Amino acid sequence: MTVRNTQTGSNITIRPTRPEDFDHVLPLLHQLWPAKPLDLGAARAIFDRGLASENRAYLCAGDGDEIIGFGTLIIRDCLWLQGDVGYICDLVVDQERRGTGVGTALVEKMIEIARLRGCLRVELDSGFHRTEAHRFYERRGFAKRAFLFSRVLE
């Protein structure tokens, strides 16, 4: 999937992430979670496991050799839905390139994959402070329908 960036005139390609992309995805993850120290070994292991899993699609947005966006889709089953749901995680676009259509292209590609996999919905959770992202999702047809409850295990 290729999207024309009208601001820069460049072509943005939405493509599956490859193992060698890890070092380029890492700075984007730092932008997504600026206060969180990342354990590189643990992140690498999860990244590699995700790439190998048939129930996950790791996508990135490339502008030439540069990776300017990233997001993951997890396919999981759901008794309530009586079918599968595509769960969007880790969506982030480089802060210099936001507002130019890259996030929309990543979400559209994830929706396309979820449909092809027979999912009945796409869903995600998003922190309270991400008000701009909430507006982004709502303007793309996502509706708030639940709270996320989370407990730390010690």
Ligand SMILES: CC(C)(COP(=O)(O)OP(=O)(O)OC[C@H]1O[C@@H](n2cnc3c(N)ncnc32)[C@H](O)[C@@H]1OP(=O)(O)O)[C@@H](O)C(=O)NCCC(=O)NCCS
């Ligand atoms: C949310 C995010 C992925 C959207 O990607 P994007 O490439 O900026 O999105 P697009 O250019 O396709 O669309 C821009 C839309 O998002 C909105 N937007 C949200 N955050 C924005 C930001 N930081 N900069 C510019 N636009 C932003 C714009 O107002 C615009 O709204 P509209 O088209 O509905 O009027 C991206 O802004 C981002 O990485 N934000 C920080 C990380 C984050 O919060 N991720 C979501 C985790 S749940």
